[in-house]
Amino acid sequence: MLAALWAEDLQGIIGKDQTLPWHLPNDLKYFKEMTIGKTIVMGRTTFEGMGSRPLPNRQTIVLTRNPDYQAEGVTVMHSVDDVLAYAKTKEEPTMIIGGAVVFQDFLPYYDLLYRTVIEEKFSGDTYFPSLEWQDWELVSSIPGVTDEQNVYSHRFETYRRK
Template identity: 45%
Template sequence: MITYVYAQDLKGAIGYKKDLPWHLPNDLKFFKEVTMGHTMLMGRTTFESMDRRILPGRKTVVLTSQEDYGQDIAELGLVHSGEEVLELAKDQELMVIGGAGVFKSLMDHVDKIVRTVIEGEFPADTYMSDIDQENFRLDKLVEVPANEDNEYPHRFEWWVRK
C-alpha cells in the first residue's frame, strides 16, 4: 500500500529552496504521528534537504538513480526504480513523503493521501498537483484553528482511492 503524506498551502505549494515554506509545529507533530513505525520513501533531494537524517522510529528508503548513494549510512535503504518501490509496497504501508517528482511518478499507484492544508499562501518553488476527485474521495477531515504556537489555521485530510 502506498500512502502520500505531505503539507501544502492553498495554492499547492509544498516547498521553497529545499525546505518547507512555513513553520507549523502542529503539522510536524502530526507528520510524526502518521509516519511513526512505518517505512518512509523519499527522493534523494528530499533526503538531503533533511540533512541526510534518519528519523527515529521509522525506516528511511531513498529513491535515487545513484547506485552507491548513502553507503556511509548503515540504516538507509535504497531503491532505484518505480518497480522496486511497488515491490517494497506489496507487504507494508509505504509512506511517501516527497519530493514532487516522486509524488508525480507514483500517482497512479497511491492508495491513500494524508494531507495537511495550511490556510495561507507562501513563497514557493515546488508544488503538488490537485487531488483528482474522480479517483479519490475525502474520508476524514479535521479543522484546526490558529493558536499561540501555530500561526496558521490548517486542516488534516485523509483521502482514499475510490
C-alpha cells in the same frame, strides 16, 4: 498499500529552496504520528534537505537514479517498481513523503492521501503534482488547532481512492 503524506498551502505549494516555507508545529506532530513505526520513502534531494539522516523509529527508503548513491541508516532503491514490490510485503501503508518528483512518480499507485492544507498563500518553488480529485473520496477533514505556536489555520484531510 501506498499513501502520500504532505502539507500544502492554498496554491498547492509544498516547498521553497528545499525546505518548508512555513513553520507549523501541529503539522510536524501529525507527520510524526502518521509515520512512526512505518516505512517512509523520499527522494535523495528531500533526504539531503533533511540533513541526510534517517528519522528515528522509521524505516527510511531513499529513492535515487544514482546507482552509486549510499547513505548510512537507510535503504537505497533505484526504481518505483522496487518500492512497489517492497510495499506489497508490508501490512502498514508505505508513506511517500516527497519531494515533488517522487510524489509524481507514484501518482498512479496511491491508495490513500494524507494532506495538510494550510489556509495561507506562501512564496514557493515546488508544488504537489496535479491530482484527478474525482478519483478520490474524502474520508475525513479535521481542523487543526490555531494558537500562538500554530498561527496558520489548517486542516488534516484523508482521502481514499474510489
